[in-house]
Amino acid sequence: MKNSTLGIQFSWLAAHASARRAVLCGLVLNAGLACAHDAMFEPAVPAASGQFVVRFSDDGKPLPYPPAKLTRVWAYNAAGQTVTLQPMPGDSFSRISAPADAALLALEFDNGFYSKTTQGTVNKPKNEAPSAVSALWAKKTGKYVIQWNGTVQKPLGMQLEIVPLSSGLPKAGDTLTVQVLWNGLPVEGLKVSKGEHDNGEKTDINGRATYRVQPGRNFIWTERRVKVSGDIDPRYDSLAVASNLIFVAN
Numbered sequence: 001m002k003n004s005t006l007g008i009q010f011s012w013l014a015a016h017a018s019a020r021r022a023v024l025c026g027l028v029l030n031a032g033l034a035c036a037h038d039a040m041f042e043p044a045v046p047a048a049s050g051q052f053v054v055r056f057s058d059d060g061k062p063l064p065y066p067p068a069k070l071t072r073v074w075a076y077n078a079a080g081q082t083v084t085l086q087p088m089p090g091d092s093f094s095r096i097s098a099p100a101d102a103a104l105l106a107l108e109f110d111n112g113f114y115s116k117t118t119q120g121t122v123n124k125p126k127n128e129a130p131s132a133v134s135a136l137w138a139k140k141t142g143k144y145v146i147q148w149n150g151t152v153q154k155p156l157g158m159q160l161e162i163v164p165l166s167s168g169l170p171k172a173g174d175t176l177t178v179q180v181l182w183n184g185l186p187v188e189g190l191k192v193s194k195g196e197h198d199n200g201e202k203t204d205i206n207g208r209a210t211y212r213v214q215p216g217r218n219f220i221w222t223e224r225r226v227k228v229s230g231d232i233d234p235r236y237d238s239l240a241v242a243s244n245l246i247f248v249a250n
Contacts, residue, residue, distance in 0.1 A: 037063075038221070039070070039109035040244055041144035050098040052144070054087065054107055059197075064092035072108040077101045080151045103147040106156055109140035113236055125235035137236040145169075145247035155181055160224055162192070162245040165208070172215035172249050180207045180222050180243075190222050196242075213249050220245040 037058050044051035054073065056065040067089035075083045078101045085105075087094035098105060114136050115122050115129035126135035141158045148169035155163055163179045170176045180190050186207025193200025194214075201209045203222075211220050223242040 037111060037138070037140070038142070038242060038244055039107060039111075039140040040142045040219070040246060041105050041107065044095065050100060050102070051095065052098060052105065053090075053093045053095050054109075055093050056109065056111075062092060067094060069110050069112070070094050070107065071110050072106075074106050075099055075102045076104045076106075076151045078103050078147060078149060078151075080154070098146065101147075103145070103149050103151045105144040105146065106158070107140075107142045108158065109142070111138040111140060113137050126237065127234040134238065135236040136238040136240055139239070139241045141241065141243040143245045145245070148247070155184060157184060158243070159183060160187075160222070160241040160243040162220055162222055162243055164245065164247075169247070170213045170249055172213055174213045174249075176211045176213050177208055178211060178220060178245070179203075180209070182224055187224060190224055192220060192222050194219060195221050196223070215250065216248060218247050218249055 037056065039054060039056050041052050042055055044053055054070055055062050056069070057063060067087065070087055073085045073087050073096055075085055075098055077083055077099055083099050083102070085096045085098070087096050096105075112123060113125040115124050115126050115132040116134045117129050118131040118133065122129050126132045129135070139159065141160055143156070143161070145152055152164055153167065155161060159182070161181050163181060165177045165179055178192060180187055180192060180203050186203070186205075188203055188205050188207065190203045191200045192203060192209035192211060201211075203209045221242065221244050223240065225238060225240045228237055228239055
């Protein structure tokens with residue numbers, strides 16, 4: 001009986017800590033700062049051909065998420081054709097099976113609305129939160145390169161995306177030029193880096209920046225935040241979209 005009681009207490013504490021973290025992050029977001037939340041592909045462990053998971057993490061620490069937040073997952077095969085993927089939800093992540101000839105994986109993730117009210121921050125859109133002062137909509141996009149070919153260099157039409165401009169897989173030590181696109185157009189002044197807390201380099205007028213390739217897994221990150229008129233959508237007045245590109249180099 002004692003062990004059962006302790007188990008219940010531990011579960012409650014874990015759930016309470018997770019909820020508290022989400023609210024604190026909402027407070028930070030509404031303060032104009034950043035929470036290092038990312039949605040990304042990772043090869044499944046143990047390794048299995050074509051098996052990947054989609055993780056949601058906070059500064060590299062995996063967090064569970066409702067499957068509905070993963071709004072779209074798809075792939076491109078070697079011929080550049082789109083292949084829709086059906087994620088298989090798990091306890092803390094979703095698993096996907098990539099086609100045998102997949103060259104590139106892509107995802108879109110909706111982390112929801114965070115409203116700052118006179119009583120604190122709530123995980124609700126502005127029009128559903130009493131006494132809301134402001135609200136932010138947090139979204140994520142991500143890519144994972146499996147085979148480096150012409151498909152990798154093509155824009156996918158994401159709201160925010162990182163497009164590598166190299167025709168071949170870069171090697172460790174190389175300088176890779178990437179282009180950041182917002183709704184298909186180059187965007188200037190965004191940081192491109194190894195993560196939110198890395199200094200990185202700002203994109204130029206053509207949306208381009210350089211990245212020094214590391215041996216092994218490379219994670220390239222960027223984010224854009226924009227103010228939105230409440231007349232356009234009453235649910236929020238700020239939009240934050242973070243995007244990543246992952247590939248492995250020798």
